[in-house]
Amino acid sequence: MTSRLHAAPVSLQNFNVDIAQTSVSGLSSGGFMAVQFSVAYSSIIRGAGIVAGGPYYCAQGDTETATRRCSCSGFNLTSSCEVAPGSTNVDKLVEITGRRAQGGAIDATAYLANQRIWLFSGQQDSIVPPPVMQDLYNYYRNYVGEAAIRFRKDINAEHAFPTESYGNPCTALGKPYINNCGFDAAGELLKWIYGDNLRTRNTNGLGGRLVEFDQTEFFPDRRPRRHGMADIGYAYIPASCDKSMNQPCRVHVAFHGCRQNADSIDDVFIRNAGYNPWADTNNIIVLYPQTASTFGRNPNACWNWFDFNRDDPDYANKNGRQMAAIKAMIDRVAGLTTPPDPAPRCFTASNAEHVFAGRAHDWFFLALANGSNKFMGLNNFFTLTTLKQTGPNYYVVGNCL
Incomplete structure (x- = not known):
């Protein structure tokens, strides 16, 4: 395990970024969050890569639905998993999506037609079984053409982020939820979203820098832990995107999964999921926002895709607390807002x-x-x-x- 960064957190800075080229991806709760974000803010999203996630608003604000029908992650010993083909009720979720778009809570669904969607479902996934991912494919097909969706479901993988050479065996389940499957998921999803003309990844040592940034700035009460997020997030900045180079760059947001946050596994996901070598050669700034555990309702530091604190009914909309914070981070990187004065x-x-x-x-x-x-x-x-x-x-x- 690599040691965690120890530099002092800084304010996230502005760069020469085209916000319309933003993309997202994630594993597990991060996959659900990436779907949530790609739908709610569809007007700025170029594409999404989902590993073990489900349709938008799958949980409908209910923990039992989240842990029994959208996944098999219930903690109650008397709880039984009810995942089956169609168990997420895609037709109902599409109807809810339409109502929310019409009311302005999320962007118009017409923007989704411009996205490129990459999906991965491990054949042995015991937490988000393949029927949930099939429902996600069916959900996206209501808005995105078949030619713009790539669905990989041919690898005998468990519930983890697949890499080409790092992590546990491909069929293992456990920390750090990164598995060596001989398959570079990060590279494949970025190539699908941005096109096969991406330059090959950097294999000779990264030229950019990892930074720790202050996440408290992106919450009105400056207390992100109240809302399931950590005080500190991370970003990979390629050398070509630094201000001295002034190259046009893009932003990709990588949502880690439950128990994959820095408090749980240090910077293992940040350094080893596989995004940075591709970002380094393709002018892509990677944001790694971080969650924090919440006593009682969210001990595993999952993303808020089911209103775990029962205090954010808008959690899946543009003004949900975590959603708005991530959008504010993207706005900052894209220069739509300015960093605070560094003076005391x-x-x-x-x-x-x-x-x-x-x-x-x-x-x-x-x-x-x-x-x-x-x-x-x-x-x-x-x-x-x-x-x-x-x-x-x-x-x-x-x-x-």
Whole structure:
């Protein structure tokens, strides 16, 4: 296992990016998330690559449906898997998609016709069995021509991201959920989405850089862990895309699966799934947004494709909290928004206002500054404190003099 990055998180920067060339992919909950994103923001998506995912809004906000009909991932010993051909009810999901598009909650479905879709279903997948992926194919066929969909279902693979040479045996199930299947899924999906004219991947050592970036900036309350996402995300920036080169570039968002986030397996998915060597030679910036476990309802740090906290009924729409955060990351990279001023910022307010704004947190009726955990006094509206921000979600008691 490679060691995790240790550089200080930075603000995600602007690059010379055509947002209309954005693409997404993912495994498992990341596959469901990639579908969700490709449908909700279809106007900017060039294509999607799905490994072990299912149709848009498959769970319909219900955990039992998510773990019994859209997958076989239930935790209840009395629960039985009900996955079967047609168990996701594609016709109903298509109807819901149409209603949401008409209401503006997601982009018009006509944009989906412009996408290129790559699907992979392992023959031995025990978590998202092949019938779910067949339903996903049937769902996309309502909007995308057959010639624009590539469906690979001919490899004896378990529930994992397939690579050419890295990971567990192809039929194994377990961390890091990357399997050596003699098959380069990352390369195949990128070639399908962007065309076979992609330059061959870099096999002689990567020339770009991995960066850790601040995900708190993309949440209004600056507390992503409340919404199932980590404080830090990752990005691979090819040398050709750095500002000094000013080359036109594209963005690909790679959604890891459950228990594949950096808190669980360090940077193994980021470094070994296979995206970076292709990105390096083809001017593709790869975003690796990160989830975080949520006590009780989401212990495995899955993406929100079933409203796990029961507090985001718009989770599958454009204004869902995770969805909007990912779109904001893409907007930042594409230069549609600007990074915050790197200079230290000071905030003077009551301790209760600091806690509400996400600069501090409550600890037994006391207020502690986020990051430094410095004592501020009672958590009330009468005690005033000045907090100085010295890093992403890191505050100290003091001033900016």
